[in-house]
Amino acid sequence: MENRKVFMNRQNNLLQLEEHLYPLVDVSHPNVFRNLFPYDEVPKIAFNDRIVPHNFPEEIWITDTTFRDGQQSRAPYTTDQIVTIYDYLHRLGGPKGIIRQSEFFLYSKKDRDAVYKCMERGYEFPEVTSWIRASKKDFELVKEIGMKETGILVSCSDYHIFYKMKMTRREALNHYLSVVRECLETGIAPRCHFEDITRSDIHGFVIPFCMELMKLGEEYRIPVKIRACDTMGYGVNFSGAVIPRSVQGIIYGLLTHGGVPSALIEWHGHNDFYKAVTNSTTAWLYGACGVNCSLFGIGERTGNTPLEAMVFEYAQLKGTLDGMDTTVITELAEYFTKEIGYKIPPRTPFVGKNFNVTRAGIHADGLLKNEEIYNIFDTEKFLNRPVLVSVSNTSGLAGIAHWINTYFKLKGANAVDKNDPVVIKIKEWVDEEYESGRVTVITDDELIAVIDKVKAGLSKEDTVI
Template identity: 25%
Template sequence: MVIINDTTLRDGEQTPGVAFTRREKVVLAEMLFQAGITHLEVGIPAMGDEECLTIAAIRKALPEATLMAWCRANKSEIKRTAELQLDWVDISIPSSKQMIEHKLKSSVDKLLANMLDCIRYAVSLGLQVCIGCEDASRAELDFLADIGALGSLAGAQRLRYADTLGLLEPFMVYKQIKQLSSEQPLPIEIHCHDDLGLATANTLAAIKAGASYANTTAIGLGERAGNAPLEEVAIALYQCYQQDTGINLTALPALCQAVSLAAGRPVAQQKSLVGEQVFTHESGIHVDGLVKDVRNYQGVDPQLLGRSHRLVLGKHSGIGAVQAVFARIGISLDKIQTDKLLIAVQAFAIDRKRNPSDIELLRLSDQVLGSF
């Protein structure tokens, strides 16, 4: 079973302009845990005392959760992680030639020596270690395998493959993770960014290739275009691979809404799975098919998320939809009444650029047909 190691509270909060309060982070952590996401990356100790106090508050609120902090290969940061009584530390190191030379301004030998020293130090403090390979998608695969093999000998227990710039596509991800799994001993955690809109697909490809852990963020928060959305990965694993992640899928809409409010990032109406309109139908052909049998136009059962289909009227509605929607609000229509209201509904939608509400439909019926 793949384990979701959610990073809403760390990488998600790195979204430009997003700044959770301590109370918000604790509440969101509790909601994540209650939804069955028990592995959480909760912050960056190097950010200072306020961040550490927030991490400590999450630890106190969730003593049974598996909590991770993100650190550089820096002993003082690792020490603070241990002092906060977290379970895991992600020791992040640049792994591509570009970043080693032009960001870290170091050599491979120095990077590896420092990495191993930090791993041993973290293990001595009782921490479990994930090696975070930043920019892994631009690194040499042989070098990533060396990092995993050497890190394992030093005591590391997981290797994070980060597509930091969101450059990859699923076929390459599958090939890379499959090969990396066979060439070094550590379980792999996949960390995808959504710059090309492929973070979910890349995460699934990595899992298919053998990744044991997956990083996600609720509603896809994160740097630039964000990370793989928690709700998409969880539902796709269930829907496509029949994998039980232990997540209560019906809890995801409320969780995503809470994250949206705390982040000040509205969820797009057509956001997959949790957007307001993703189980809403207007087209006459689709509505007719749904009324006959929901399986005609149901790819994902909305009940998985505690939701249901909703029929609305608009420019593309047909007579069957008009009769079904008006019947739902307590008005039975004959053929002539239906035809008249269909014309009125289509004119409303074109004029207002939206679907009429139930109250507006009642007003239309009064205007077109007179009071019932």
């Protein structure tokens, strides 16, 4: 201990004792953390109550994998679709480029055509990056196209090293370092995708690997990024949880022990245990500048972290959207639905058909009095999606009145209330429909037809519609 250096930590202005080095722990048998991941039982979340301090970077951003991980789990996009979506991402990210990068495959002519067309747009953000096989030929292809950065798969759990790659940790480490060096030799910045990090030996493999990568970055004077990939969605954000499942523990280890700066750390989460969004937010809070996402969470198995979710997480953490145009999210949802044919589950936050639609009469009554009571924020302002009420047997007079006001854009003195004669007549018709055995929601077209019929039987003074 007497040989360890004392230095000033400029982030918190406290003297710190230099961390001891973490050498590679080369094992003869894989450590698959069977105590945490018994395959014939549900995985376990264990705690040791080692608390990690918040370390929120001054600047955070989003990166996109819609055209890479997102495209691995669905029919490939056409070149035109990719370019259109890329244009939307540029608008959504705003003038500060909060959506910092978007990664592409380079394997097919279609993919390369899309890359060329996106690069021709000349946008600073999102920067076009790639994901390639770890080969000299592919590195040259990246350089030829004119990209500055590429992703490289470097699986880091013993599940992958021993069972898939049939290597030891030392063999895997040497192989990866030789591949990264080849990439650096071509002048391309590598983004190392630490696959399956939430089942890996953090101190015995991940941290010593990071230390070697940082040395290579210094040697070539090219930044080497670390993407922490929660490939199976095992990450948890609970304070005091043990690594390798602890998100904050992983980020702390990369920063403090691995020597990786925040700007070079990116979190890539999957949603197998419904934790993709909270884990990504946690990665931000504890020191990662980047979170990697796909539009609507489209990705392998249960999907990736939804990009649109992290836009609103950003706003909540920073207190500002920093110029991001969130109405583009609704345009993207409509494009995916109408032009691509993708079916967004109706209750998906921010983009689902029913995300801000209420059916309960008591909720509709509250909305009619003040929409803040049952709406998360001004969805008309931020998403061009006014809060709606769907009319059914539970809507009541208030629900019908709210539907009319929303559909016909009636506000202030022009808005109808639940005592309006038209509302009362429509309620009588709705009750008759369900008393006759109807089980489906009333459609907009049906309501308009009934309104026209009711209005025809009333004098003009009786209603404002």
